[in-house]
Structure formats: structure tokens, C-alpha cells
Amino acid sequence: MKELILKVNNELRSVYVESNEILLDVLREKLGIKSPKCGCERGDCGACTVLLDGKAVRSCLVLAVEAEGHSITTVEGISAEKLSALQESFIQFNSFQCGYCAPGIILAVTELLEKHPKPSLEEIKESIAGNLCRCTGYTPIFDAIMDLTKGDK
Amino acid sequence: MSLAHEFTYERPKTVDEVLLLKRQFGSKAFILAGGTDLIVNIKEGMLTPDLLIDIKEVAELKKLSLNGEMLFIGASISFDELIDRSEVQSYFPMLHDACKTVASHGVRTRATVIGNICSAVPSLDSAPALLCHDAIVHCASFDAKRDIPIREWFLAPRKTALQDIEIVTGISIPKVPESAGIYVKLGRYGGEDLAQAGWGIMLSRDLQYRIAHCALGPVPKRAAKIEALLDGNELSDSLIAEAIKLIPEEISPITDIRSSKEYRTHVSGVMLKRGLYAARDRLHGKKVDAAKLLGGIA
Numbered sequence: 513m514k515e516l517i518l519k520v521n522n523e524l525r526s527v528y529v530e531s532n533e534i535l536l537d538v539l540r541e542k543l544g545i546k547s548p549k550c551g552c553e554r555g556d557c558g559a560c561t562v563l564l565d566g567k568a569v570r571s572c573l574v575l576a577v578e579a580e581g582h583s584i585t586t587v588e589g590i591s592a593e594k595l596s597a598l599q600e601s602f603i604q605f606n607s608f609q610c611g612y613c614a615p616g617i618i619l620a621v622t623e624l625l626e627k628h629p630k631p632s633l634e635e636i637k638e639s640i641a642g643n644l645c646r647c648t649g650y651t652p653i654f655d656a657i658m659d660l661t662k663g664d665k
Numbered sequence: 666m667s668l669a670h671e672f673t674y675e676r677p678k679t680v681d682e683v684l685l686l687k688r689q690f691g692s693k694a695f696i697l698a699g700g701t702d703l704i705v706n707i708k709e710g711m712l713t714p715d716l717l718i719d720i721k722e723v724a725e726l727k728k729l730s731l732n733g734e735m736l737f738i739g740a741s742i743s744f745d746e747l748i749d750r751s752e753v754q755s756y757f758p759m760l761h762d763a764c765k766t767v768a769s770h771g772v773r774t775r776a777t778v779i780g781n782i783c784s785a786v787p788s789l790d791s792a793p794a795l796l797c798h799d800a801i802v803h804c805a806s807f808d809a810k811r812d813i814p815i816r817e818w819f820l821a822p823r824k825t826a827l828q829d830i831e832i833v834t835g836i837s838i839p840k841v842p843e844s845a846g847i848y849v850k851l852g853r854y855g856g857e858d859l860a861q862a863g864w865g866i867m868l869s870r871d872l873q874y875r876i877a878h879c880a881l882g883p884v885p886k887r888a889a890k891i892e893a894l895l896d897g898n899e900l901s902d903s904l905i906a907e908a909i910k911l912i913p914e915e916i917s918p919i920t921d922i923r924s925s926k927e928y929r930t931h932v933s934g935v936m937l938k939r940g941l942y943a944a945r946d947r948l949h950g951k952k953v954d955a956a957k958l959l960g961g962i963a
């Protein structure tokens with residue numbers, strides 16, 4: 513076991529891990545951060561998405577030790593004070609049903625909007641092409657983002 | 666919860682330290698860059714390393730530069746970093762297309778080009794572009810350095826010319842003057858999927874053609890017979906029809922979960938034809954979206 517200091521949602525957290533522990537598991541099991549979900553465990557579904565230094569990554573494919581010295585953001589961090597405008601828009605459009613995919617999609621789109629505040633529908637689709645949603649058929653998700661950003665259809 | 670397999674983890678700061686570890690541990694040490702293949706392989710029990718060497722803090726391996734005629738991509742450069750560079754899009758359009766088709770954004774932020782060629786699966790998207798540009802793979806061991814032309818790199822599925830004590834430090838990709846290229850990939854849907862077939866097609870103003878494919882044989886390769894037929898000739902439907910007849914001699918596809926070998930052979934003809942005309946359009950300054958060439962599922 514090794515002590516790691518991880519910067520999660522702008523807070524420094526100390527945690528003891530083995531080198532073969534996966535970031536997703538450490539966040540959920542040891543740090544109590546439950547928004548990243550385990551779907552496929554192999555990089556295909558996007559449910560485990562977190563932002564590492566502001567970029568969407570698959571936390572099921574990152575070792576906890578790799579994250580040392582980097583900044584991790586999850587949905588808990590984004591909505592620490594109040595829901596983000598994106599989250600509000602998702603609620604308004606009833607974008608999710610079971611919600612399992614939601615944290616991953618919220619983070620992926622949060623990253624997109626940092627870079628492109630007015631994304632095209634094409635850019636939106638590209639940004640979440642690797643986030644699988646088994647409930648909604650994606651349309652209410654796209655609609656919420658398009659409405660929020662009033663991007664070009 | 667942790668992985669079933671245990672290993673040590675090191676994060677050296679210099680190439681020399683990496684090479685020293687590699688000399689000590691040989692095939693039991695694996696280089697960890699993006700980890701998007703490596704971690705999956707460890708999870709599935711396909712690899713059982715004693716040591717993972719994380720190279721993301723080695724400054725020398727983070728280089729990405731265009732010096733005159735040569736693009737250098739260091740070992741820890743991700744697909745995402747390449748996609749964001751306008752020089753890559755302008756001078757290496759085929760490579761740029763290919764990078765955009767690798768998995769999805771959340772994977773591309775970690776996955777690296779060098780990791781892609783080291784995994785050496787038959788469907789690797791970056792291979793046709795690297796083959797068409799005659800890229801050079803830079804390898805190093807503790808005692809020596811060597812350069813391997815990309816054409817000699819791929820030996821068999823998941824097998825490359827790299828030796829156990831060596832690492833890849835980067836790859837150099839020469840510009841091809843007065844040329845344009847395109848990467849045409851057929852997946853079953855947009856985002857995520859591995860290639861069922863991939864064709865890289867490049868054409869220069871003096872009518873020299875460079876053509877390579879992936880996912881259509883045990884290793885990605887150049888299509889020398891088709892190139893020889895096309896070289897020096899203006900494109901026409903009849904010339905392309907002749908080229909398509911050569912496809913069965915150039916590829917050795919298999920039937921797998923993604924498609925049958927008959928389909929792969931047939932669709933290669935469609936891809937070659939559309940790709941050739943699209944490369945010519947790009948050469949003449951027209952904007953072509955490679956993702957739309959096969960109907961644009963997105």
C-alpha cells in the first residue's frame with residue numbers, strides 16, 4: 513500500500529492504494545464518490561467518465577496511481593454549490609430515464625462546452641459518441657444541449 | 666477492488682531510467698502511456714506484467730513537433746493532441762482523418778499513436794497513413810538506438826519488430842510534397858467501432874499514388890500492385906475498375922464478428938473508388954469530410 517494524495521473536485525484527499533487499483537474503484541469504494549459508474553470496465557460505454565485535468569477519460573482504464581499530481585473532476589464537483597446550467601437543461605428536457613449514463617454524459621459535454629460554447633449538433637454527437645445510453649435514444653439529450661447553447665442545427 | 670494481477674508501478678522522469686528498467690525486466694515490463702489497451706489486456710488476463718513503466722512524465726517522450734519536412738510524434742502523445750494540431754490537418758490529412766476515427770473522444774484523450782502501432786492489431790487505424798508517408802519508428806534500448814521503417818515494423822497480428830529490451834521513443838513522418846490523402850474507414854456505426862476495412866489513399870500532383878490498407882489481412886500493408894497500375898495515370902472510372910480487379914491480390918481478409926471476407930473484399934472496391942476521387946478533390950483544394958464518404962453514419 514502506498515499513500516496517494518489525489519486532487520478530487522478541488523480538494524486534496526489522502527488514500528492508501530495498491531499499484532493495481534483502478535481509479536474508478538478507488539473513487540467509488542475508498543473516496544465515496546459515487547457518480548462515476550461501472551458499465552463495461554473496458555472503455556466502451558463511457559459510464560465511468562471523469563475529467564482528468566479537464567479532459568474526459570475512462571476512469572475504468574486509469575490506475576489510481578497514475579492520477580497523482582492531476583486534477584480529477586466528477587459530477588459532485590460540478591454541482592457542489594448548485595446544479596450547472598447544463599444539468600438544469602437536462603432536467604427540463606427530461607433527458608435521462610434510468611440515469612446510469614448521465615454522469616458520464618454531463619462530464620463529456622461539460623468539457624465540450626468549455627472548448628466550444630456553441631457546438632454544432634455534429635460536435636455534440638462526436639463528443640458523446642463513446643457514451644452509451646440504453647434508455648433514451650439520445651434525442652432528448654441532444655435537444656437539451658442544443659437548447660442551452662442555441663447551436664446551429 | 667483491484668486488478669486480479671499484481672505488478673509494480675514506476676514513473677521515471679528520463680528515458681535512461683526507462684531503458685534501465687526495461688533492461689532489467691525485459692518482456693515482464695510494459696510501457697504504460699494511455700493504458701487504453703494495456704489495462705484491458707491485464708484485466709482480461711492476456712498480459713501478466715511484473716512492472717508497468719508509466720512514461721507520461723518523461724519530457725523527451727512528450728515532444729510533438731513539425732520541423733520543416735518532418736513531423737515527430739513522441740511516445741506519449743495522444744490522438745487528441747494530434748487532432749488538435751492544425752499542421753497535422755494541413756500536411757497530414759490522412760493521419761488526421763485516422764486519428765479522428767479511433768474509438769471515441771474519452772479514449773483518444775489517453776490513447777497514443779505509438780501505443781496503437783505497438784499493439785499492432787490488424788485493424789489499427791493509424792497504420793495506412795504511416796505506411797503511405799513511409800514513417801520511421803525510433804527505438805531505443807539501454808545500449809543502442811535504431812530506426813525501423815514502418816514497412817518492416819508489423820510482423821504478424823500483435824507482433825512487431827520491437828525487441829523485449831527496447832522501447833519506442835517516437836515516430837518521424839515525412840511530408841509528401843504536393844500531395845493529398847484521405848483515410849476511408851468502414852465501421853458498423855459511427856464512434857467506437859474497430860475497422861471492418863480501412864483504406865488510406867494518397868495522390869500527388871505528378872500522379873504518384875500511395876495506397877495502404879488495414880483490417881484486411883494479418884498486418885496493415887501498402888498495395889504495391891494497385892499503386893503500380895495507377896502511377897502516372899489520371900483517374901478515370903475505367904482505370905479504377907482495373908485497380909479494383911487487383912484488390913483480391915492485395916488483401917487477405919478473414920471472416921469475423923464484424924463482417925465476412927466476401928463483404929470486406931466487395932466493400933474495398935467501393936472504398937477505393939470513393940477514396941481515390943476524394944483524395945483528388947482534396948488535392949484540388951476541395952473540403953472533403955472522410956467520415957461522410959461511406960454514407961456518413963454519425
Ligand code: FES
Binds near residue numbers: 571
Ligand atoms: S465502465 Fe469505463 S467505459 Fe465502460
Ligand code: FES
Binds near residue numbers: 607613645646648
Ligand atoms: S438514461 Fe438510462 S442509460 Fe441513459
